[in-house]
Amino acid sequence: MRDAEGPVIIGIAGFSGSGKSCLAEALVAEAAAQGLRVAYLKHDGHADEAPDDWEKPGSDTARAAAAGASATMVASKHGFLLRSRQEGGFPEWFAAIRAVADVDVVIAEGGKRAAHAKIAVVRGEDEWRQLLESGALAIAAVVSPDWAPMGFPVPVFRPHQAADLLAWWRDRWRQGALAAPTVPA
Template structure:
């Protein structure tokens, strides 16, 4: 559910090597240039299955985590890095960002099957079809460097159009048009 005080959430989904991170960086850069406060959330699907190795080996926070701390934080006057062992998904991660930071925009990379609206980054029609077959939902726009189907049900942007994409997304968000899935498999 969307609320007027919540930041704009821009989801980005696609396969490895499709350009998700490059698009995320371009959107972060564009939003920051417009004076917006931006948070970046990266879901690492590989880490879901891997050993818990986020802490620097032997560090104070690693030892505290090994001793049983479910939350660790490295902090200075310039900022902090918070780590939590509490299980959850995008809903909890968005809530955590809201709890610790006052931001206007959250760029969330990953989570193709999640219910929040997202941009599909694909390298052509075959990859688009594979993404839908993999369970991608709530696709509100597509970014592709070499594919622009006519009559497609959602807008298709090019990677260099971060400014246009951000403006389009923010307008739709304000209208409440990006709350529910727009396209599904």
């Protein structure tokens, strides 16, 4: 599934409570079951505006960060957790994943206004309209539990169709159809 540029990126966008995390988990499980190496990236939009609270108060890494460390890492022979204080967005985050992990696919949750192609997770027509009005870009497919409008400009999948969605995404990626953002009218 990997291409010459690096791992395939599958973006997921939607509002809080729409089912983004459940879809991400299903896609991760399906890709892993197919033998693909998977990375998961979660954009925490709430952390963009709130104080930094990712590390346990008083932990060694929290104290090092407070002392001025721009990156901290907790590591063992089983793996590591890297934390960077560099500012950036999805391009920088994808570059960081490529730098530290050899993966075939990145499931990227959040970032509805980011340029990479993504799946919109919506609970109905009103939520779809609100997502577009909020500036969502590059929507290539929709996942919705109970809504399939006639003439919809992109394919619609149900939440239980992770295998079908992954196969569709893989085919579209190979065709180059997801390289450039697509925005429904």
